[in-house]
Amino acid sequence: MKKKTVSAVAVAAAAVLALSACGSGGGSSSDEAKGELNYWLWDSNQLPAYQQCADDFHKANPDITVKVTQRGWGDYWSTLTNDFIAGNAPDVFTDHVTKFPDLIKNKQLLPLDEALKKDPVDLSIYNKGLADLWVGEDGKRYGLPKDWDTVAVFYNKTMTANAGVSDEQIKNLNWNPVDGGSYEKTIAHLTVDKNGKRGDEPGFDKNNVAVYGLGLNGAGSGLGQSEWSYLTGTTGWTHTDKNPWASHFNYDDPKFQQTIAWYAGLIQKGYMPKLETTVGASTADIFGAGKAAINVNGSWTIGQYAGYKGIDLGIAPTPTGVNGKRASMMNGLSDAIWAGTKKPVAAAKFVEYLGSAACQDVVASKAVVFPAIKSSSDKAAAAFQAKGVDVTPFTQQVKDGTTFLFPIAENAAKVDGIMTPAMDAVVSGKNPVSSLTQANDQVNALFK
Missing domain, CATH: 3.40.190.10 (Periplasmic binding protein-like II)
Incomplete structure (x- = not known):
């Protein structure tokens, strides 16, 4: 009625x-x-x-x-x-x-x-x-x-300078899902355990980290706007068969699963916080407290990051990826x-x-x-x-045409209901990345 x-x-x-x-x-x-x-x-x-x-x-x-x-x-x-x-x-x-x-x-x-x-x-x-x-x-x-919004890299310039990483290096990082490229090397080097050992040094204790190289926004559910979509967007992978008005999702694609395996691997190596430790926490506030050297986040958070006292803030573009270009999801x-x-x-x-x-x-x-x-x-x-x-x-991605749109499809709440626990389980290490194939089948069943 x-x-x-x-x-x-x-x-x-x-x-x-x-x-x-x-x-x-x-x-x-x-x-x-x-x-x-x-x-x-x-x-x-x-x-x-x-x-x-x-x-x-x-x-x-x-x-x-x-x-x-x-x-x-x-x-x-x-x-x-x-x-x-x-x-x-x-x-x-x-x-x-x-x-x-x-x-x-x-x-x-x-x-x-x-x-x-x-x-x-x-x-x-x-x-x-x-x-x-x-x-x-x-x-x-x-x-x-x-x-509209895009994503970029927020970084603590004091931390990068102390680590011998220049602004120019941060602005020209590259990434691939096999070894992480210079992006992973930099994240590892910026990670510091409670004994002062860096993530790329012998004796690094991944179970007792004082400063993480990369902050964790979360597992990203099925969208990954500020978590991993800036990486998958360089691999040739797309969330859906078409956009807008999609009727098929692609979470079973090897390119996607390989990227997520790399992402989850940063936690296993100690370079990024464990998922369970971030529940209810603000990734930006953790950065503001000096507990992470790098955050990837959206342009809607610029004011928040710029407002932290005692933080010399730098902003850099996302790393170039598999296709040699940058990528950012663009929301409107x-x-x-x-x-x-x-x-x-x-x-x-x-x-x-x-x-x-x-x-x-x-x-x-x-x-x-x-x-x-x-x-x-x-x-x-x-x-x-x-x-x-x-x-x-943030604006360069738009001018360079390296943005892609949010996947637009019906059943968004139901897709999220499937992908949130599925992605959480993978990023937390409870399930293998291959489990996303079953989740993908459940998502696509919504459109039959």
Whole structure:
């Protein structure tokens, strides 16, 4: 019954959108574009910027007010799911590509097509590929690009200098899944046990490590965004048969399993923390405490890493891999409209505003994330630079075309439910890497 009810609301809302213009510049009748909108996001670091966007939007549209609510990632999605069921979800919310397919399938999103016919948006203003993410298999658009992220290497410059490793060496590391290349050699050399022995020196005690060469974000489940995808992306392996709208995953591929075997091997050698010791811990905070020399993490964490007192921070690009190139998963977010909103015209107006330079330049000025609009993204890089942080390792991947997109497919929660314990078991050393073939069979059975 609930799905039928929401679907009916979606049809009605779409009909309303078809009757009126929805642009941030006006055009809709005053009795339709008014009222209070609820807008949700999960990143507390971005809350000030989006509160300003909401305030600015209200000044330009006095009949519409926006209440902004921020919840942490886990609480955000569990509460949102419950509110979908209860029929009182926020009018507008931040969407993630892994959630997007199932939200469409469950008819929880309102298409923007009719609104954009009345008030077109130039999609070429966004960084390449980002606008394409938010078009469903039905050909309808369910969001406008919000921001993007890539991954890079954060390193403690004091530790690398003391180890005799130059900035130039860190920026020109190479990797392969057989011996790890200069990347593994550097990680080993930066690892120090409690007796002061380095990981590449005789007598190194892997069971009593004081500083790990590489911090552990986790096993990565089936995505590995900041754990291992920057490595698998150089081997010719892809998560799925096609992207977006995949129907087959490739966790049984030898190239993938060989990479994961190498990754797990760093723990066995003592160069990276054991998985069980990182549960509930912040990888970035461990780095900030001086317990790891290198972290690979996303651009959304730049402010956190740059904020640690006593850490001389360096940022370097990911290592070149098997194909001689670098690689980074590129994620993009959007703002979406709940299908059950009672204010579809006002909601569409606000979504268009969030996707405009007027808002994204505000986001850029805060130096927290990279907005989706190309010009705003450049302004964000300049804002980071003004704070003394060179973010070229993140932006270079985009300019060089060495990024690849998150795998977009239905059943994301179910895939994660299979791959999280499977990957945890392998990375913790409980199961061999070959066990991922069985997990892959279970994943692909979801699409039959």
